[in-house]
Structure formats: structure tokens, C-alpha cells
Amino acid sequence: MTMAREDVFAAEEFSERREKVRAKMQARGVDAIVLHDAANIYYLCGHHTLNIWDYQCLIVPLEGPPFMVLWQFEQGRFNASATDCDPVYFGNGAEPVEATVRALKDRRLAGGRIGLEAGGGFLSPARHAALSAAMGSAEIADITGLVEDVRAVKSQAEIAVMRQAQAVTDAAMQAAIAAIGAGVTDRTITDAMASALIAGGTQGFSIFPMVAVGERSGVPHHAQIGKVIAQGDTVFLECSPAIHWYHAPLMRTAVLGTPRDPFVEEVASAGTDALNAMMEAMKPGATAAEVAMAGSNIVDRIRDRILFHDFYGYSVGIGFPPTWIVGGDMQITRSNHRPLEAGMTFHFPMTLRKLGVFGVGQSRTVVVTETGCEALSALPLGLDRV
Numbered sequence: 001m002t003m004a005r006e007d008v009f010a011a012e013e014f015s016e017r018r019e020k021v022r023a024k025m026q027a028r029g030v031d032a033i034v035l036h037d038a039a040n041i042y043y044l045c046g047h048h049t050l051n052i053w054d055y056q057c058l059i060v061p062l063e064g065p066p067f068m069v070l071w072q073f074e075q076g077r078f079n080a081s082a083t084d085c086d087p088v089y090f091g092n093g094a095e096p097v098e099a100t101v102r103a104l105k106d107r108r109l110a111g112g113r114i115g116l117e118a119g120g121g122f123l124s125p126a127r128h129a130a131l132s133a134a135m136g137s138a139e140i141a142d143i144t145g146l147v148e149d150v151r152a153v154k155s156q157a158e159i160a161v162m163r164q165a166q167a168v169t170d171a172a173m174q175a176a177i178a179a180i181g182a183g184v185t186d187r188t189i190t191d192a193m194a195s196a197l198i199a200g201g202t203q204g205f206s207i208f209p210m211v212a213v214g215e216r217s218g219v220p221h222h223a224q225i226g227k228v229i230a231q232g233d234t235v236f237l238e239c240s241p242a243i244h245w246y247h248a249p250l251m252r253t254a255v256l257g258t259p260r261d262p263f264v265e266e267v268a269s270a271g272t273d274a275l276n277a278m279m280e281a282m283k284p285g286a287t288a289a290e291v292a293m294a295g296s297n298i299v300d301r302i303r304d305r306i307l308f309h310d311f312y313g314y315s316v317g318i319g320f321p322p323t324w325i326v327g328g329d330m331q332i333t334r335s336n337h338r339p340l341e342a343g344m345t346f347h348f349p350m351t352l353r354k355l356g357v358f359g360v361g362q363s364r365t366v367v368v369t370e371t372g373c374e375a376l377s378a379l380p381l382g383l384d385r386v
Contacts, residue, residue, distance in 0.1 A: 003079040008244045009046065009157055014083050017044055020150045022062055025143075031112030032061040033143050034100065034131070036123040038320040039245070040147040041068070045085040048245055049077040050204065052122070052320055055096035058085070061109055069100045097127060101134045110135060115143030120327065148328030152315045153343040158246065159367055162317065162345060166248035166365060166376040168200030168241040173379060176211070176237050177254050180386045186211045186224040186235075193239050202241035206319040207249075209239040217253070217359035220307075220351065232260030234358045236351075240324055247316055247324040248376050249347045251363035254384040259358070264383070267302060267360045271350040272381040274298035275364055278312065278332075278348055282366065282373035288313075288336035296334060299352070307353040310334075313346040316365060344368040 021044065025033060034057050035041055041058040042048045045066055049056075056070040065086055070078065072089040090099035104110040114135060117123055119142075123131075132140045154162070172193045179192035193209045212222040213229050217236035229235060233256050240249040259265060274295040281294035292312040299308060313332030314325050324347075330338060332346055345367045353359035360383070364375045 003076055006080050007046070007083065008161065011083050013155060013157055014044065014046060016155075017150065018060060018066065021060060021147055024146050024150065025060075025062055025115065028115070028141065028143065028146070029113055030062075030115040030141055030143060032059055032104070032109045033115035033146065034059050035117060035147065037117055037120045037147070038122060039318040039326070040117075040151075042245060042320075043147065043151055043318055045082050047078055047082040047085065049074055051077075055127075057100055059104065059109070061107070064107070067103065067107075069096065069103050097130045097134055100131065104135075110138055113139045113141055115141045115146065117144050118142040119144035121322070145328040148315070148326055149330060151317060151326055152328060152330040153341050154317060154345050154367070155343070158317060159343070159345070161244050161246040162248050162365070162367070163376060165241055165243040165246050166250075168197060168202065168243060169239060169248050169250045170377055170379050171200060172196035172209070172239050172241070173237060173250055173252055176239075177252070177384050177386065180229060180235055180254050180256060182229060182231060182256060184229050186213045186216075186227045186229070189235065189237070190224040193237065197239060197241045200241055201243055203245060204242050204321065206242050206247060206321050206324040207240070210236065212236040212359065215356055215358065218307075218353045218355050218357045219359070220309075220353065229256055231257045234259060234264060234360060236359050236361050238361060238363070242319065242324075245318050245320060247319050248365040249316060249324060249363065250365065250377055250379070251349060251351065251361035252379065252384055253360045253362065254386050256386050261354070261358055263305070263354060264358055264360060267306065267352045267354070268362070268383045270298055270302050271352050271360055271362045275348055275350050275362060275381060279364065279366060279373045279375065282340060282368060284342045284368060284370065285339050287339055288330065288332045289334050291340070292332050292334045292336070295348070295350070302352070305354070307355045309351070311349070313348045315345065316347040317345055340368050342368050342370045
């Protein structure tokens with residue numbers, strides 16, 4: 001049966017992505033890479049499925065078409081989404097590692113230098129060991145981050161999808177803020193946010209929408225628990241849809257009335273100033289460290305009084321559960337001296353907390369332009385006062 005196609009990007013775009021990855025493979029002396037990360041698979045061939053728990057891999061040789069090894073039950077998703085890629089199906093109850101090695105041997109790839117992702121969450125240590133052992137004479141190389149570093153620079157088509165995602169994020173954030181009021185619970189706010197994301201077309205939640213009220217906003221990565229909002233409470237909000245599995249995350253903090261702790265205002269001001277300073281510093285040729293230091297110089301005014309992760313930005317774009325964070329080396333930290341390039345996209349998570357008392361989160365998803373930096377969100381920074 002022929003499946004209706006779900007093409008988002010042209011075949012030429014996938015071809016360009018693969019050639020960039022192959023250039024890195026050649027520089028590393030790798031004959032083929034075996035990818036298990038769902039985001040890397042999607043990036044290079046377009047295949048995507050909600051079933052990211054069963055075994056699947058994409059094999060990209062230096063020459064010739066890529067091919068996927070996957071369970072026969074996933075034929076429908078492959079036919080609907082994969083572009084210029086051959087399928088190799090294994091049957092019910094078959095051993096996926098054996099199927100992968102057999103596919104490599106059938107294409108005379110098993111005796112060379114094979115790249116595997118040692119990091120990440122999609123290939124278990126046991127399967128990594130089994131694959132390595134089954135390769136026999138092949139040399140195994142760790143290519144963790146190779147594809148992610150290519151993914152760090154987005155095409156105009158990718159940025160266009162991220163703009164769609166940002167419009168949905170902004171609408172969801174506005175819906176959440178509009179739902180805040182005395183006596184309202186964090187579950188009501190979460191419902192408003194999640195409903196707006198779903199209405200906007202999200203395909204899933206790579207990270208579930210986060211809402212934290214009052215002292216709970218002073219705890220990182222807190223989920224809604226039925227906490228009731230009272231006068232003076234800060235309400236931490238963070239979300240992103242997955243539009244064609246692309247993300248544009250956003251953090252905001254609202255306060256009901258006057259903040260109970262006057263330090264909230266100072267923290268919010270520092271967060272806003274830090275984000276603006278980072279955007280001012282971000283441009284092609286500037287290093288990630290220079291951008292991070294621009295933010296750090298502001299945050300340091302209050303650093304000894306707050307809880308902060310000192311992680312000033314991370315690459316963002318494609319994401320599958322459990323995260324929308326893109327791995328690889330292109331992160332905004334004070335130790336990363338890699339220059340920025342036009343087309344790179346980052347999320348700046350400025351989450352400043354007084355542990356267990358309150359938290360003020362603000363963020364931007366930004367794109368490096370030819371001349372500087374652009375924030376994708378239309379929403380202003382600062383406290384949202386309800």
C-alpha cells in the first residue's frame with residue numbers, strides 16, 4: 001500500500017546535509033557511520049516515528065545511498081517520511097544487532113572503520129558492546145557529536161520551521177499567563193499552556209511544559225503538583241512545541257501582584273540585562289565564550305546569592321523526547337572558544353533562583369544572522385505582572 005508522503009524538506013536539502021556530514025566523516029577517516037539518535041536520523045533522511053524506544057538505526061556510507069535498519073512494523077512511518085534512503089527490515093522477534101551487522105556485510109562495509117555514537121540515550125551500552133563485538137575486524141570509532149555539529153548551522157528552510165514553532169510557543173505562553181490568578185492551581189496553568197501547544201500543532205512534547213509556583217519556582221525542573229497561586233507568588237513557565245520536531249523554547253516568569261520577596265525585582269533585572277548583553281555580543285566570528293562572558297558579567301552582580309547552572313546557551317532545533325537540547329560541541333559556555341556562524345540557533349536559558357524561595361526564568365531562542373543576532377520570540381523580556 002502506498003502511504004501519503006509527509007515531506008517537510010526537499011530531497012536536495014537532505015543531499016546537502018549528507019554531504020556536509022560525509023566531509024566530516026572523511027576528515028575523521030570513517031568509512032560509514034551507524035546512527036541511533038532519533039534526531040540525527042531525522043536530520044539526514046527525514047524518517048520519524050513516535051516509536052523511539054524500539055531499535056532503529058541509519059547507516060551513512062562515504063559513498064552510496066544511506067539505509068535504515070528497522071522493525072518491519074514501522075514500514076508505514078518509513079514510507080511516509082524517509083527520503084532517498086533504503087529500508088532493511090528485521091522481523092518480529094529478530095535480533096536487531098544481527099540485522100545491522102548483516103546489512104553492513106551485505107554492502108561490504110563491515111571491514112572498514114565504523115563510527116558509532118557512544119554517547120546519547122538511543123543506543124544502550126549493552127547494544128553498543130554487542131555491535132562492536134559483532135563487527136569482527138572492523139575498527140570502531142566514537143563519532144558522538146559529529147552529526148550534531150553539522151546540525152548546529154541551520155538552513156533557511158529549517159529556520160522557517162523554527163519560526164513557526166516560535167509563533168506557537170508565544171501563543172502558549174500568552175495563554176498560560178492569561179490563566180494566572182489568585183486561587184488558580186499550577187495544573188490549570190499547565191492545561192492552558194499544553195492545550196495551546198496542541199492546538200498549534202505540536203507533534204509531541206520533547207520536554208513537557210513546566211509550571212512552578214511560589215517557592216516551587218525556586219526548584220529547577222519542577223512539575224505541576226496542584227500548587228495554588230497566592231498574592232506575591234512568582235510563576236515560572238517554560239515550553240516549546242515540536243513543529244515537524246523543531247523547537248523554539250521560551251521561559252517567562254509572571255508575578256501575581258507585588259513580589260513577596262523584593263529581591264525578585266533585582267534578579268529579574270539582572271536576567272533581562274544578561275540576555276540583552278548576550279544578544280549584543282552574538283554575531284558571526286564572535287566566540288561562544290565571548291557571548292557567555294557577556295552574560296556572566298551581568299549575572300556575577302548577584303551570583304553569590306542565587307542558584308544558577310552557569311550554562312548560558314545551548315544549540316536547539318530538532319529534538320525528540322526526552323529533550324530538545326541538541327548535543328555536540330557548539331554550546332554557549334565560558335570554555336568554548338569556537339566561533340559562531342550565521343544560521344546557528346541557540347536557546348539562552350536565564351534561570352536565576354533563590355533556592356526553595358523563588359525563581360525568575362527568562363529566555364530567548366535566537367538565530368545568528370549575517371550581521372548579528374535575532375530573537376525569534378515577539379514577547380518582551382522582564383517580569384509579566386498579573
